[in-house]
Structures are given as C-alpha cells and as structure tokens.
Amino acid sequence: xxxxxxxxxxxxxxxxxxxxxxxxxxxxxxxxxxxxxxxxxxxxxxxxxxxxxxxxxxxxxxxxxxxxxxxxxxxxxxxxxxxxxxxxxxxxxxxxxxxxxxxxxxxxxxxxxxxxxxxxxxxxxxxxxxxxxxxxxxxxxxxxxxxxxxxxxxxxxxxxxxxxxxxxxxxxxxxxxxxxxxxxxxxxxxxxxxxxxxxxxxxxxxxxxxxxxxxxxxxxxxxxxxxxxxxxxxxxxxxxxxxxxxxxxxxxxxxxxxxxxxxxxxxxxxxxxxxxxxxxxxxxxxxxxxxxxxxxxxxxxxxxxxxxxxxxxxxxxxxxxxxxxxxxxxxxxxxxxx
Ligand code: ACO
Numbered sequence: 001x002x003x004x005x006x007x008x009x010x011x012x013x014x015x016x017x018x019x020x021x022x023x024x025x026x027x028x029x030x031x032x033x034x035x036x037x038x039x040x041x042x043x044x045x046x047x048x049x050x051x052x053x054x055x056x057x058x059x060x061x062x063x064x065x066x067x068x069x070x071x072x073x074x075x076x077x078x079x080x081x082x083x084x085x086x087x088x089x090x091x092x093x094x095x096x097x098x099x100x101x102x103x104x105x106x107x108x109x110x111x112x113x114x115x116x117x118x119x120x121x122x123x124x125x126x127x128x129x130x131x132x133x134x135x136x137x138x139x140x141x142x143x144x145x146x147x148x149x150x151x152x153x154x155x156x157x158x159x160x161x162x163x164x165x166x167x168x169x170x171x172x173x174x175x176x177x178x179x180x181x182x183x184x185x186x187x188x189x190x191x192x193x194x195x196x197x198x199x200x201x202x203x204x205x206x207x208x209x210x211x212x213x214x215x216x217x218x219x220x221x222x223x224x225x226x227x228x229x230x231x232x233x234x235x236x237x238x239x240x241x242x243x244x245x246x247x248x249x250x251x252x253x254x255x256x257x258x259x260x261x262x263x264x265x266x267x268x269x270x271x272x273x274x275x276x277x278x279x280x281x282x283x284x285x286x287x288x289x290x291x292x293x294x295x296x297x298x299x300x301x302x303x304x305x306x307x308x309x310x311x312x313x314x315x316x317x318x319x320x321x322x323x324x325x326x327x328x329x330x331x332x333x334x335x336x337x338x
Contacts, residue, residue: 014137015187016338017079017144017178020072021306022065023054023171023293028154030166037162044166049269053169053294056152063095063104065172066150069302070109073146076309077176081109084176085142087116088132090125090149090298092327093156094118097208105148114146122203123265123326124193125149125298126173130322130334131191133177140179148174149298156205158225167268168226169294173302186337189319190252192244193332199236202229203327234271237325241275244323244333252335256280260318260338261308265325266290266300287313297326314338 029052030041044050056065066089074081089102102116121128126149133145150172159165180187206212206223218224241264249255262285264272269290276286287304296303301322308314318338325331 010138010140011182012138012140013180013182013185013187014134014177015180015185016175016336018073018075018077018176019174019302019306019309020069020074020076021171021173021303022068022072023303024056024060024065026055026057027052028055028169033166036159037165039162039166047270048167049288049290050166050294051291054171055154056170060152060170061095062091062093062150062152062172063101063108065152065170066101066148066174067105067108069150069172069174070105070146070148073174073176074109077178079144079176081111082113083144084111084114084146085144086133086136087111087114087146087148088129089116089118090121090129091118091151092120092122092125092205092297093152101150102148111146121298121326121330122328123267123295123297123300124324124328124330124332126301127191127322127324127332127334128193128330130175130177130188131193131332134188134191137177137179143179145177146174147177147302148172149300149302151297151299153226153297156224156226158222161225163230164226164228167295169296171293171296171299171303173299173304173306175302175305188334188336190248190335191333192247194330196329199329200327202232202329203227234268236329237267237271238274238278240325240331241323242278244331245275245279245321248321248333248335254319254335258319259285259321261285261287261314261320263287263301263304263308263320263322265323266293266304267295267325
C-alpha cells in the first residue's frame with residue numbers, strides 16, 4: 001500500500017527551519033568488536049563501510065538523546081520550545097511500552113503547547129514523520145512541528161551475533177518543520193510512503209509486545225534482540241530505493257543533476273554505492289556518514305541531514321532527496337528544497 005503527497009494547491013509550504021542531532025559519547029570500534037565476536041576490521045569495513053558507532057551509556061535513553069537533538073534543532077530554527085504545536089517521534093527502541101517517547105521529550109524540553117506521539121516504521125520512521133508533518137503544515141493547521149528520529153539500538157542488539165552486532169549504533173536527529181508562504185519558499189516538495197507488512201519476518205524484534213507478553217516465554221530466547229535477514233534486505237533495499245528515487249524525480253519533474261544532495265538511510269555503504277551507481281549520481285551528490293555512526297535506524301537520516309547542514313554540504317535553495325527502507329517492511333522518501 002502506498003501513499004503519495006504533493007499538495008501544490010496549498011498556500012502554505014512546509015520548510016525545514018532548523019536541524020539538530022545528538023550522539024552518545026562512547027564509541028564502539030571494529031577493533032573492540034573483534035574482542036567480542038569472531039570478526040575483523042577488514043570484513044566489517046569491506047562489507048558495510050562501518051568503522052565506529054556510538055553507544056548509549058546506562059544513563060542515556062532514547063528520550064534523553066532525542067530531547068538533546070530537539071533542543072539543538074529548536075535553537076537552530078530560532079524558535080522556543082513553546083512555539084511547537086506537535087511532536088512526531090520515530091523509533092523502534094522507545095523509552096517504555098507506553099507512554100510514548102515523544103511525551104517524555106515534550107516534558108524534558110518544555111514544549112507545553114505541543115501534542116506528542118510516536119510512530120513505528122523502523123528505518124523509514126523519519127521520512128514517514130516528515131510526510132506527516134508536511135500534511136499538518138500544508139493544511140494550515142500548525143506553524144511548527146518537531147520531527148525526531150531517535151534510537152538506542154544497542155539495547156536490542158545481540159552482541160553474540162556477528163552478522164548483526166557490527167551494524168548498529170545509537171543516536172538521535174531532529175528537524176523543525178515550519179509553515180511558510182508557498183510563493184516564497186517551496187520546502188517539502190513531495191513525499192512518498194509505502195508499506196508491505198507481508199515482509200515483516202525479514203526484520204523484527206519479537207519480544208516486548210502482545211504476541212509474547214512478559215509471562216509467555218519466547219519460542220527463541222534470542223527474540224529479545226533484533227532479528228535480520230541481511231542478504232534478503234540488502235537486495236530489496238537496493239531495488240526499492242532505486243524505484244523511489246525515480247518516482248520522486250518523475251513526480252517533481254527533476255533530473256538526477258537537479259538533486260544537490262541524496263541522503264539515503266545509512267544501512268550499508270555497499271547498498272548506498274550500488275544505488276548511486278545504478279542511478280548515476282556523482283560521488284559529491286551522495287551523503288554518507290555510516291563510517292562513523294553505523295546504522296541508527298530512524299535516527300540515521302536526521303543525523304545525516306543535520307551534518308549536511310552544519311558542514312554546508314546542504315545550502316538554502318538546494319534540493320535534498322531523503323530516502324529510506326526498513327522493517328515493516330517500510331520505505332519512503334521526501335524531496336525538499338532546503
Ligand atoms: N565478520 C566476519 N564474517 C562474518 C560476519 C562478521 N561480522 N558476519 C557474517 N559473516 C560471514 C557469514 O557467516 C558468512 O560466512 P559463510 O559464507 O561461511 O556462511 C559470510 O560472512 C557472508 O555472510 P553474508 O550474510 O552473506 O554477508 P553479506 O555480504 O550479505 O553481508 C550484511 C552481511 C552486512 C548484514 C549485509 O547483508 C547487509 O548489510 N544487509 C542489510 C543490513 C540490514 O538488514 N539492515 C537493516 C537492519 S534493521 C534496522 O536498521 C532497524
């Protein structure tokens with residue numbers, strides 16, 4: 001089932017007014033992983049492009065990382081927490097089963113006038129959340145929406161499984177999506193969101209939900225950790241991301257050359273390179289920071305977006321293309337005139 005949004009008739013545009021991110025201080029290097037599982041720096045770098053990832057301390061949670069990223073995005077947009085009307089937070093590692101992590105963030109940052117909720121769309125969470133924010137802005141209902149992608153994947157990673165533990169890191173990224181005059185700024189030009197629940201078995205974490213409540217033993221005790229079918233996901237991700245980029249270009253009447261920065265979900269450098277090659281993106285058009293952070297699921301795109309803004313890789317007026325693929329299965333994209 002897919003859903004496309006392009007509301008060119010709205011007098012309002014939804015612009016990215018500010019960005020922020022927060023990474024835990026602690027680093028986990030490939031060298032350190034070789035002491036935990038049977039792997040090597042060479043294998044990890046060659047197969048994934050990852051060198052280090054950031055890992056939350058026992059005191060750091062999804063909400064604390066998210067709140068810090070949110071504060072930085074609020075400062076960068078030049079607004080105050082009380083100006084925020086709505087908080088949408090994407091995560092698969094929430095603070096608790098309930099209340100939502102977004103409610104914790106609302107409390108920490110003092111966004112008294114916002115309503116707050118989480119969405120669960122794994123690695124596509126941030127692009128889904130941006131598309132939700134776009135709708136509430138373009139309808140004219142709200143002025144400022146805080147969108148966050150935040151994860152502490154280390155808390156559901158099996159550090160005995162060498163096929164998955166090398167991939168994941170923790171962190172949070174945020175953006176303020178703001179109402180603007182559509183005649184003056186384009187902002188989010190197009191969003192597309194797709195789900196295929198029949199593929200749920202490829203990527204999941206079975207514990208903590210109603211299928212396996214605390215008093216019912218898991219069929220496999222490892223179900224408290226993320227389960228991934230890496231090879232299957234690899235192939236599907238390449239195919240779907242290429243399809244989505246082509247859809248975005250066609251719907252927005254853009255060419256590959258018009259895209260200033262392609263910001264894909266940072267799941268594996270080889271996946272990104274394969275996609276970029278198929279689409280004929282030049283190296284400088286493709287944003288990659290997986291080497292430093294690993295795969296941070298819903299946090300990966302907003303962390304990358306913030307880094308791109310702060311390092312001047314993305315400038316006002318540039319076209320950014322955000323594309324994600326992940327558990328659900330879910331996939332989606334946003335085309336943004338920054
Ligand atoms: N170190 C050394 N060897 C390893 C390691 C490791 N860390 N992990 C696996 N191997 C071995 C395997 O055992 C296998 O050995 P065998 O041939 O003797 O059986 C061999 O390496 C090849 O294994 P593959 O799984 O086929 O390796 P592949 O090239 O597919 O790379 C990877 C695996 C990196 C996981 C890749 O498939 C991938 O990136 N897939 C997508 C990742 C993904 O699913 N991301 C989404 C995660 S979910 C989320 O983001 C929330």
